[in-house]
Amino acid sequence: MSDSKKDSNPNMPKFKFNAYWIYGAIFVVIMAFQFFSSGDLATKSISKNEFNEILKDNDISRIVVLNNNLAQIYIKEEAQKKERYSKIKNSAFYTQGSSFYDYNFGDLQNFENNVEKARQANELDFDIKNENKTSVFDTILGFLPFIILIAVWLFFMKRMSGGGAGSGGGGQIFSIGKSKAKLFDKDTKVKTTFENVAGLEGAKEEVQEIVDFLKNPEKYTSLGGKIPKGALLVGPPGTGKTLLAKAVAGEADVPFFSLSGSDFVEMFVGVGASRVRDLFKKAAEKSPSIIFIDEIDAIGRARGKNSMTGGNDERENTLNQLLTEMDGFGTDVNVIVLAATNRADVLDSALMRAGRFDRQIYVDLPNINERKEIFEVHIKPLKLAEDVKIDFLAQQTPGFSGADIANMCNESALIAARNGKKAIHHQDFLDAVDRIVGGLEKKNKVITPKEKKVIAFHEAGHATISWMLEHAAPLVKVTIVPRGQSLGAAWYLPAERMIVQTEQMLDEMCATMGGRAAxxxxxxxxxxxxxxxxxxxxKQAKAMVTVYGLNEAVGNVTYYDSSGNDGFVKPYSEETGKTIDQEISKIIEAQYVRAIQILEENKDKLTTLAELLLEKEVIFKDDLEKIFGKRPFEEALEVEIVDEKENITPVELKTEE
Incomplete structure (x- = not known):
């Protein structure tokens, strides 16, 4: 492999600089300097007899007594030519002027007396000098426990403050109150644009206006308009809120600060508020700019409801600082705040008011037209066969979010590759829907023939009722192949309605009871x-009685509280509760009896369908048409392209236990 290929491989490990290497290098240099500059590397330790022999030969030039217990022996230059000294002098570690021998004499006073006697007896001419000397290594060893304690303290403080240098300003102990926001500007371009965001036309229009305001403020201010302070993206998970914010970063020519709500939360008191101040300070310095806070419910929950945390709650302090920065004194800079959450019901009302988040953009689940656009985005990198029908797939996936569709496309590619195909076929997409909704096929599940027959008639009952009723969702496929926790399943294609009438709900309930009725x-x-x-x-019957006011006995009242504050309070009396229970039971039993009547009238067709299901294990709409004839309510298959307000379950999964 060439060097150019190695460099272009993203999986190869890359060299990364670490600040700890500097400390290690300094330590190695100090040790090497101490090791090589000591001059004692070639020095030899001698005994008392050897010292006395050198003393008698008068070869000593001087003696240095170190720390009152060690004598360093220096040899005269003319004596260094002797054979006994030449080995030490010619050593690679010997440096000029260093000592030749070390003599550990023990008691200093006895040593000095013996040397003085030898000097007088042999007329010796060397000097004795006392020195106190401490090595750098010994000093480090003395302070080593304190160094270890300081290093451990710094390590844990760094970990608690958010990690290493890659975590932004908050990663260092002395900058723990700094913002962790990631800055996207002209030097760090984001490739995602509005072209990459399929659907979400209404949300894109409002966000595009904010971007346009920052680019051309005169267009709006000339008419007396003011820049909106913020926009809150609200919607179910996977609908593209964060993707929309990335598109804003890609489209805007202004600095874009991105972070999560949890980045403000820290164990130290006051850190969250400090990071909020630092974030808005940085954004003001680069004004005009955009701040994006993902999952803002981490810090934006309603105050005063968590009494267990006490009055000095760190999260509340952070929220208070955020409220002040968004609409307090001195907030006249062009900084727009975008935020995303799928839990808008728990946010503080002060955060939601106009002047802070002027706009609340609801990012809903995509309708059939938007799902088609999302499919076209996600199938671009895929190798598709000619039989793939995007329109049918868009109809087949009501209730799917953008993330679900992306997962479905990826799963279809994996299924096609697992089967050794060169391209992804339409059936692979349908199998991907089965895999995502129903779970993995259980090929090794043991089912007795009797149980299998019961399951077949159960699923055939659902198919028969849904085919016969006008408002029931038309059936697409029935299977008795075990998947996940289910032993059989029926896939429907419900219409995407804006409102649901009583007859429609009753027909759906009757079709649901068709399995037990069969x-x-x-x-x-x-x-x-x-x-x-x-x-x-x-659930449907309870909603009819207590939520939508569709029951005559209870009347046009609802016991549903959208604020979610009725969790511990029953909003009706005991007598009304008894009436509600009776009406729910009446509705369900009426539809059960209705399902039995329909199946009694079509018992032969039900039997034929169940036997076909036992034979094939999977049957489709065409098989039902051969048995029952053309469905009399075919127009129900044409799905209106509307935004669905009432969420109808996209795929009804029937579980046999």
């Missing part, structure tokens, strides 16, 4: 397989 009609017994069906119809 068991009753064919076997005169019922099983636990209708658990998910009962859960669904109970």
């Amino acid at each position: 068991e009753k009609v064919m076997f005169d017994k019922i099983s636990t397989g209708a658990l998910s069906d009962l859960e669904k119809v109970t």
Whole structure:
């Protein structure tokens, strides 16, 4: 492999500088200097007898007594030519002027007396000098415990303050109160633009206006308009709120500060408020600019509801500082705040008011037209076969978010590759829907023939009722192949409605009860397989009575509180509660009886469908047309391109337990 290929490989490890290397290099230099400059590397330790021999030969030029316990012996130059000294002098570690020998004499007074006697007896002419000397290494060893304690303290403080240098200004102990926002400007371009954001036309229009205001403020200020302070992106997870903010960063020619709400939260008191001040200070310095706070509910929750945390809550202090920065004294700079959350109901009302977040942009689940656009974005990098129908896939995925569609496209590619295909076919996309909604196919699940027959009639009951009723969602596919926790499933194609009428809800409930009704009609017994069906119809009937006011006995009242403050309070009396329970039961039982009547009238067709399902395990709409004929309500298949206010479950999964 050439060097150019190595450099272009993104998976190869890259050299990264670490500040700790500087400390290590300094330590190595100090140790090397101490090691090589000591002059004692070639010095030899001698005994008392060897010292006395050198003393008698009068070869000593001087003696240096170190720290009162060690004598360094220096040899005269003319004596260094002797064989006993030449080995030490010619050593690679010997430096000119260094000592030749070390003599550990023990008691200083006895040593001096013995040397003085030898000097007088042999007329010796050397000097004795006393010195106190401490090495750098010994000094470091003395302070080593304190150095270790300081290093450990710095390490933990750095970890608590947000990590290393890559975590921004808050990563260092002395800048813990600095903002962690990542800055995108002309030097760090974001490649995402509005062209990469499929659908979301209304949201893009409002956000585009904010970007345009920063680019051309005179266009609006000439008419007396003021720049909006902020925009709050609200919507379910996966609908593209963060992607829309990235597109703003890519489109705007102004500095863009991006961070998460959790970046303000820290264990130290006052750090969150300090980071808010530092963030707005930096944004004001680069004005006009945009600040994007993702998941703002981490710091923007309503104040005063968490009494257990006490009055000096760090999160509340952070929120108070944010409120002040967004609309307090001296906030006359061109700084716009974008924020995203999927929990707008928990945000503080002071944060939501006009003047702070002037606009609340709801990013809803995409409709059929928008899903088609999202599919066209995500299939660009895929190798598709000619039989892929994007229009059908858009119809087949009501209730899917942009993230769900992206996952579906990726899953289809994995399924095609697993089967050894060279391109992704339409069936691979349908299998991806099955995999995402129903779970992984359980090929090794043991089901007895009797259980399999019950499951087949159960699913055939759902298919028969949904085919016969006008307002029931038309069936696309029925299967008795176990997936995930289910033993059988039915896939529907519900219409995307803005409102739902009583007859439509009743028809859907009747179709849902078709599984249990089929068991009753064919076997005169019922099983636990209708658990998910009962859960669904109970929720629907309860909503009809207590939420939408669609029951005559209870009347045109609703006990639904959109603020979510009725969790611990029952908003109706005991007598009304009894009436509600009775009406819910009446609605469900009426639809159960209705389902039994329909299945009794079409018992032969139900049997034919169940037997076909036992044979094929998977049947489609075409199979139902052969048995029941053309569906009399075919126009219901044409889905209106509207924004759906009432969320209808996109795929009804029937679980047999």
